[in-house]
Amino acid sequence: MSVRIITDSASDILPGEHEGLVVLPLSVSFGEKNYSDGVDLSHERFYELLVEGDELPRTGQVNPYAFSQAFEEAYAAGDDVVCVTLSSALSGTNQSAITAAAEAKVVVRVVDSMSVCVGERVLVEYALHLAAEGLTAVQIADELTAARSRICVVGLLDTLEYLRRGGRIGAAAAGVGSLLSIKPVITVENGAVKLLGQARGSKNGRNLLNQQVMAAGGINFDMPVALAYAGLSDKLLRKYIDDSRGIWEAGFLEGDLPVHTVGATIGTHVGPGAVALAFFKA
Incomplete structure (x- = not known):
């Protein structure tokens, strides 16, 4: 059957x-x-x-x-x-x-x-x-x-606006975060979304994503892997991939990366510009 x-x-x-x-x-x-x-x-x-x-x-x-x-x-x-x-x-x-x-x-x-x-x-x-x-x-x-x-999920937000609109953070915190170009990094832990840290600027945010990959012991490329972006453009995700080529070249040929889009369930709260990755720990 x-x-x-x-x-x-x-x-x-x-x-x-x-x-x-x-x-x-x-x-x-x-x-x-x-x-x-x-x-x-x-x-x-x-x-x-x-x-x-x-x-x-x-x-x-x-x-x-x-x-x-x-x-x-x-x-x-x-x-x-x-x-x-x-x-x-x-x-x-x-x-x-x-x-x-x-x-x-x-x-x-x-x-x-x-x-x-x-x-x-x-x-x-x-x-x-x-x-x-x-x-x-x-x-x-x-x-x-x-x-x-064994699944590790990490996401980098490009804006605090949708967390503010959803009541997850206050207007003052969102305003200061925007001025300082704060990029929150989130994960899923025990079934719930959790803030991992905050980086000053996109480059530091991308570095924080890679630190999480390393902390997990790397990616098991024999298991399913997924990358995704929120919004209408994959520009920020492609920037992350380019900056992290050493990680992804180990498992995929150029152009073969499993890139998808983030839908409404999470997109409502993170807004456009967020990037996410999920993998099984090595």
């Missing part, structure tokens, strides 16, 4: 990006207008609306009914299911999946990625690899649960 991998759009994996992968969308609301993340709201359009608007959008979890429908489709096809969700500390989506799994007619294993964005992405891509190798749903879920603690 084959295993179907299901995830949510907080992984920032777009529908159709991986054959056989089912991506269930979170909802995104700009005022009274509601969208399905990655379905009728592309990452590009999301940032256009984010920059144009005065208020931050709201994101909503995937509900149990959406998971139930996806599990029913897997049952009809004769597939077991491994469902990888964004961190339960960040959204009720994981609980929605658990609720639906309890009523499913098919074997369903729900795995809390304890991450989001690129961190969730690399765990999903590992799940797809394990499914292709012929492992059962139970075996895949057990391996993902063991592997998720």
Whole structure:
């Protein structure tokens, strides 16, 4: 029996990006207008609306009914299911999946990625690899649960504006930070987003990213790796890659880097210009 991998759009994996992968969308609301993340709201359009608007959008979890429908489709096809969700500390989506799994007619294993964005992405891509190798749903879920603690996620923000607008920092702190060109560096720890440090200027920020890679013992290039940028331009990410060529040349040929875009779930809070990377520790 084959295993179907299901995830949510907080992984920032777009529908159709991986054959056989089912991506269930979170909802995104700009005022009274509601969208399905990655379905009728592309990452590009999301940032256009984010920059144009005065208020931050709201994101909503995937509900149990959406998971139930996806599990029913897997049952009809004769597939077991491994469902990888964004961190339960960040959204009720994981609980929605658990609720639906309890009523499913098919074997369903729900795995809390304890991450989001690129961190969730690399765990999903590992799940797809394990499914292709012929492992059962139970075996895949057990391996993902063991592997998720080895994932390192690091992000560099270009602006404090969206943290201010979201109430994460005060206006005074944001103003001083902007004047001093402060670039926050964040990570995902125990399923929640955490501030790692603050760098003065983009160059120091990029250096801090590399320090985190070294502190993790380097990158395991035999496992999935992901780089991503928030906004409409990848200029800042390309600058980071150029400045860190020694790290990335070890695992990828030039032009083969796995570069993606950050979607609404994290993009709402970090704004355009942020860069992120996720990898399994060496």
